[in-house]
Amino acid sequence: MAEVEYRGVSRRFGEIQALHDLDLLVADGEFLILVGPSGCGKSTALRLLAGLDKPTSGEILIAGQPVTRLGPGERDIAMVFQNYALYPHMSVFANLAYGLRQRRTPRAEIQRRVRETAVLLDIDGLLDRKPGQLSGGQRQRVAMGRAMVRRPQAFLLDEPLSNLDAKLRTQVRGDLKRLHLELPVTSIYVTHDQVEAMTLGDRICVMSNGEVQQLGTTDDIYNRPANTFVAGFMGSPPMNLVAGEVRGGVVRVAGAALADFSSPDAPVTVGFRPEDLRIVGPLETDSVPVRIDVCEPLGSHVLVHALVDGSGAESSPTKVIAQAPPGTTYDPGARVGLTVAPGKTFVFDAETGRAAPPPTRERIATA
Amino acid sequence: MAGQDAAAFPPAARPGWVGRLRRSESATGWMLVSPGAILIGIFGLLPVLMALKLSFQKSDLLTPETPWVGTRNYRQLADDPRFAEAIQHTIVYTALFVPGTMLVGLLVAAALNRSVRFISVYRTAAYITMAVSTISEGIIFLWLTDKDYGLVNATLNVVGISSQPFLASTSQALYVIVAMTIWGWTGFAVIVYLAALQGVPVELHEAAAIDGARPFTRFRTITLPLLSPASLFLMVWLTINALQLFDEVYLTTRGGPLHATTVIVYYLWDQAFVQFNAGYAAAMAYALFVVIVIFTALQFWLSRKFVHYS
Ligand SMILES: Nc1ncnc2c1ncn2[C@@H]1O[C@H](COP(=O)(O)OP(=O)(O)O)[C@@H](O)[C@H]1O
Ligand SMILES: [Mg+2]
Numbered sequence: 001m002a003e004v005e006y007r008g009v010s011r012r013f014g015e016i017q018a019l020h021d022l023d024l025l026v027a028d029g030e031f032l033i034l035v036g037p038s039g040c041g042k043s044t045a046l047r048l049l050a051g052l053d054k055p056t057s058g059e060i061l062i063a064g065q066p067v068t069r070l071g072p073g074e075r076d077i078a079m080v081f082q083n084y085a086l087y088p089h090m091s092v093f094a095n096l097a098y099g100l101r102q103r104r105t106p107r108a109e110i111q112r113r114v115r116e117t118a119v120l121l122d123i124d125g126l127l128d129r130k131p132g133q134l135s136g137g138q139r140q141r142v143a144m145g146r147a148m149v150r151r152p153q154a155f156l157l158d159e160p161l162s163n164l165d166a167k168l169r170t171q172v173r174g175d176l177k178r179l180h181l182e183l184p185v186t187s188i189y190v191t192h193d194q195v196e197a198m199t200l201g202d203r204i205c206v207m208s209n210g211e212v213q214q215l216g217t218t219d220d221i222y223n224r225p226a227n228t229f230v231a232g233f234m235g236s237p238p239m240n241l242v243a244g245e246v247r248g249g250v251v252r253v254a255g256a257a258l259a260d261f262s263s264p265d266a267p268v269t270v271g272f273r274p275e276d277l278r279i280v281g282p283l284e285t286d287s288v289p290v291r292i293d294v295c296e297p298l299g300s301h302v303l304v305h306a307l308v309d310g311s312g313a314e315s316s317p318t319k320v321i322a323q324a325p326p327g328t329t330y331d332p333g334a335r336v337g338l339t340v341a342p343g344k345t346f347v348f349d350a351e352t353g354r355a356a357p358p359p360t361r362e363r364i365a366t367a
Numbered sequence: 368m369a370g371q372d373a374a375a376f377p378p379a380a381r382p383g384w385v386g387r388l389r390r391s392e393s394a395t396g397w398m399l400v401s402p403g404a405i406l407i408g409i410f411g412l413l414p415v416l417m418a419l420k421l422s423f424q425k426s427d428l429l430t431p432e433t434p435w436v437g438t439r440n441y442r443q444l445a446d447d448p449r450f451a452e453a454i455q456h457t458i459v460y461t462a463l464f465v466p467g468t469m470l471v472g473l474l475v476a477a478a479l480n481r482s483v484r485f486i487s488v489y490r491t492a493a494y495i496t497m498a499v500s501t502i503s504e505g506i507i508f509l510w511l512t513d514k515d516y517g518l519v520n521a522t523l524n525v526v527g528i529s530s531q532p533f534l535a536s537t538s539q540a541l542y543v544i545v546a547m548t549i550w551g552w553t554g555f556a557v558i559v560y561l562a563a564l565q566g567v568p569v570e571l572h573e574a575a576a577i578d579g580a581r582p583f584t585r586f587r588t589i590t591l592p593l594l595s596p597a598s599l600f601l602m603v604w605l606t607i608n609a610l611q612l613f614d615e616v617y618l619t620t621r622g623g624p625l626h627a628t629t630v631i632v633y634y635l636w637d638q639a640f641v642q643f644n645a646g647y648a649a650a651m652a653y654a655l656f657v658v659i660v661i662f663t664a665l666q667f668w669l670s671r672k673f674v675h676y677s
Contacts (some may be wrong), residue, residue, distance in 0.1 A: 052573050073579035085570035089592040089675035098588075099578035150578075 002063030002153040003028045004049065004186055009058030011044050018044040020210040022058070026154075029184040033201035035191055037233070041210040042190040046156045049188065051075050062153055073102070078147035079156040083163060084139050086131040092118075092142050093127040099150045117149040120179075137168050144179075154186040161196065173199060194234045198222070206230050228353035231271045231346060239346065240277075240320040242288075242308050244270035251347055254308055256288045256337075259345040263356065271346035277322035279304060279330075280337045287337025290320065292330040302328040306336070422649035429643065440650035450651065452626060453634040460545060460630060461609035467549045469601050472556020473594070477586070479557065480564040490561070497554035505618030508547040509534065537627040540620050544628055548615055552608075556601055563597035564590070595674040603666050610659055631655055 004026040011019040019041040026032045034042045047053040049060055051072035060068050067075050078099075087095050096114045105113075118124035121141045131139055140160065147155055161169045177200060180187060191197055197204050204221050206213045206229075214226035225231035231239040244253035246268050251261045253270050280287050290306035302324045307317040322338055330336065347356040397404075422440055426433040444450055479490050499507075511518050512533035520530040534540045567590055575585045613632040616622060622629035622637065629637070631651065639648035 050573075050577055052576070072573070072576040073581070075577075077577065079574070079577050081570050081574060083568075083570065085568065085574040087571060087575070087589065089595075098575070098580070102579035102584065146574075146578075 002186060003030075004154050004188065005061040005064075006045070006049070007059040007061065009045075009048060009055045009060060011041075011048060011053065012056045017210050019048070019055075022212065024205060024212070024215070026186055026188060028186055031180050031184075031187045031189065031200065031202045033189050033191065033197045033204045034207060035194055035197035035204055035233075036207035036213075038192055040207045042192070042207060043158055044210075045207075046079070046158050046188060046190055049075075049154075050077055050079050050156055076150075076153045077156060078150055078152040078154075079158065080143045080147050080160045082159040084131075084143040086139060086142055086146070088131050091128055091130060092123060092134070092145075095131065095142060096127075096145050096149045099146065103150075113149050117145045120148070120182075121145045136164055137172065140164060140172060144176075148179075148183070148185075152185070154188065157187065157189045159191055160189075161191075162193070169196075176200065194238075195236055198234070206233065208233075224355070225271075225346065226355055228269055228271070228348045231348070231355075235273060237274055237303065237321045239271045239273050241269050241271050241348075242318045242320060243350070244268055246347070251345055253288050257286045258288075258340050259343075259347075261347055261356070267350040268356070269348040269350050269353065271348060272340045272344055274303065274321045274323040276341040276344035277320075278339045278341070279322055279324055279328070280339055282335040282337050284337045284339065287339045288320075289335065289337055291317075292332055292334045292336060293319070294332060295324075295329055297326070299326065301326055304328065304330065306338070418649045418652060421646055422653050424646045426645040427643040428639070428645045433646070436646065440647045441654070443647060444650060444654055449626065449629070450631075450634060453629050453631045456541060456628065457610060457612070457630040460541060460612060461606060463542070463545045464548055464552075464609045464612075465602060465605045467545065468552045468556050468605055469598065471549055471553050472601070473560050475553060476557045476560035476564055477590075479561060490557075493557045494554045496551055497558075499551065501551070501614040502618060504547060504551045505615055508543065508550075509619055512543055534620055535624060537625050540624060540628045544612075544615055544619065547619070548609075548612070551615075552605065556605075559597050559601055560594065563594045567593045592673075592675050595670075596676055599666065599670045599674050603663055606662055606666065607659055610655065610662070 006022045006024040009019060009022040010017070022045060024032075034045060036042055044053065048055050049062075051067070051070060051074070055068065058068075059066055062075060062077065087098065090098065093114055096117060097110050100110045100113060114127070115124060118127055121144060123138060123141050123145060126134060126138060126142070131142065134142065140163070143160065147157075161172055164172060173196060189200060191200075198218050198221075201218065203215065203217055205215045206221060208229050214221060214230045216224070216226075221230060221234050225234065225239070228241055232241055242253055244251060244258075245266065246252075246261050246263055247265050249260055249262050250257045251259045251268065251270055258270065258272075282289060288308060290308050293305040293307055296303040296305065304322045304324050306320050306322065308320055309317055320338070348354060349356065421433070423435060423437060424433040425436045425440075475493050479486065479493060496504075510516075512520070512531075514520060514530055514532055514535065517533075519533070524530060531539060533543050571589050571593075572585055575589050580588065611632050612630045613636060616628050616630060616633045617636070620628045622633045632655070635648045635651045635655070638644045638651065
């Protein structure tokens with residue numbers, strides 16, 4: 001186990017800047033999530049750490065030692081691939097033992113460690129099978145086992161659950177969390193699924209276009225998104241983002257005053273989460289007037305899709321989603337209002353997308 | 368699907384076998400393959416059966432009398448020292464040619480299985496030996512190994528080795544033919560191995576590298592086992608071809624010098640069309656056929672231990 005550090009790491013592929021000046025310190029034993037849309041450079045970051053690729057510039061350290069010039073076999077890390085990359089011609093036992101054999105581990109020790117790991121992952125009944133004879137979930141566990149059996153300095157996991165069906169994914173997600181608690185090895189977990197990111201990580205690093213957008217705890221990311229990208233990416237469904245303005249110390253969307261906000265008058269992007277919205281009558285004061293688009297009943301709640309009427313100048317109306325109690329129905333086209341729970345309005349710079357200081361604090365300050 | 372459709376829309380009822388034939392897919396299939404099948408029957412199967420009959424007869428291919436001799440031709444094979452010699456040459460040739468071609472093909476394919484500039488030029492260069500006709504191949508090697516003007520001897524002379532007789536030597540001729548046929552078949556082996564190599568997922572190499580395996584270990588423990596179906600195919604294919612070696616011998620040494628390169632099929636040809644012992648030659652052909660079948664079966668049986676199918 002060891003801490004892992006990226007120092008100003010960049011990687012270009014010709015014209016494409018896959019990773020831009022990444023600075024990241026993963027603490028010893030931490031479970032860090034790298035999350036972002038497809039193509040944002042997550043795998044590139046992981047492959048650079050594994051030694052499967054070399055950075056264009058910057059330095060990578062494992063346990064304080066620079067490893068940028070070392071090959072993948074000399075870094076003492078383990079990686080779980082998206083498609084598992086199990087050796088198809090070897091038994092499960094041989095798959096697990098392969099890394100130990102390369103490191104000249106004594107035969108008895110290999111036997112012991114493979115069995116121990118297999119028991120931990122509940123694959124001890126499968127040791128004689130070939131990967132082709134396993135189910136998706138079993139293969140996933142064998143891939144985990146192959147990484148764990150070597151007791152590496154760090155685990156790198158590149159979308160390890162994306163080939164499983166939804167039900168299995170939820171279950172394995174729980175298993176992963178439990179495993180990490182039992183065996184706290186420094187882990188970097190790549191995913192494009194923000195639900196996975198929220199449920200698994202100690203800390204989350206949100207990436208876009210090869211750059212870190214925000215690094216923080218689940219709570220930070222959810223309740224204090226650093227910019228519109230993070231706000232619009234995390235949460236399911238993510239935060240609604242609509243054009244608004246600050247005028248006279250008040251945040252307004254389509255005329256409705258949502259919160260006090262002491263800053264100079266300016267156009268802003270206003271954010272509010274679906275679960276912080278309440279649907280009210282169309283004429284209620286300080287409610288955002290919207291037209292119902294469609295209602296999506298999900299059992300525990302209903303997602304109401306609606307369109308904010310533009311101030312007239314805007315061409316296309318902005319879509320918003322509100323979470324409503326079960327049984328809620330509206331006819332498409334019906335006019336209603338939306339109110340935001342107190343302290344749950346987010347304000348972002350209209351140009352840069354960066355978050356303005358948290359509204360709650362502002363309100364206390366001005367109160 | 369088809370069954371359901373057929374049930375939903377039964378074709379206009381026609382009684383008896385005509386209706387059944389019209390509806391059956393296999394009848395259509397046979398109709399489509401019949402031009403090829405008939406030609407193969409006439410020019411392939413028929414001679415095979417006629418040769419079988421011939422192997423129990425005495426025939427000089429000229430006189431119409433072809434008396435039955437029972438198994439005499441086969442019994443004669445066992446006592447023919449020149450046939451024994453031909454078998455020995457064939458075994459030596461096959462034992463060198465098959466592994467040699469596979470090894471050279473594998474090394475060249477591995478070298479070509481990467482993305483560097485002009486890779487398609489190199490790949491084409493490797494395949495090109497396949498496009499060279501056997502006649503040109505024979506002539507090229509006659510030139511290359513010529514005692515007085517050959518490039519090989521010229522090169523040997525430069526490094527201080529005296530000229531070698533090569534194809535004119537009883538001790539060297541067979542090995543020159545081995546080298547020549549390996550050269551001629553390398554392109555084929557390269558294509559087969561290159562295609563198989565491209566089917567080996569890159570992630571397996573990456574996983575093995577992370578597991579600490581060095582490049583050669585990765586090649587031995589990951590690549591080679593995953594190439595095993597291709598290796599089996601090449602082994603069987605090249606062995607069948609090696610046991611039937613003829614063209615190259617005919618073009619370069621005519622079985623000489625002093626029978627040194629007389630392999631089974633060359634001896635067979637010599638018996639049939641030079642000595643006019645066609646019945647004897649036919650018996651030889653059938654003996655060879657049995658050997659090839661046994662060899663192939665043996666290779667498939669052995670392959671259960673080393674071939675991995677994904
Ligand atoms: N070997 C490569 N050659 C060229 N471009 C690459 C290569 N690997 C990744 N890229 C590019 O770098 C960017 C980031 O890729 P990647 O790290 O795989 O994204 P992610 O894993 O977040 O989906 C993408 O635009 C991708 O096309
Ligand atoms: Mg990826």
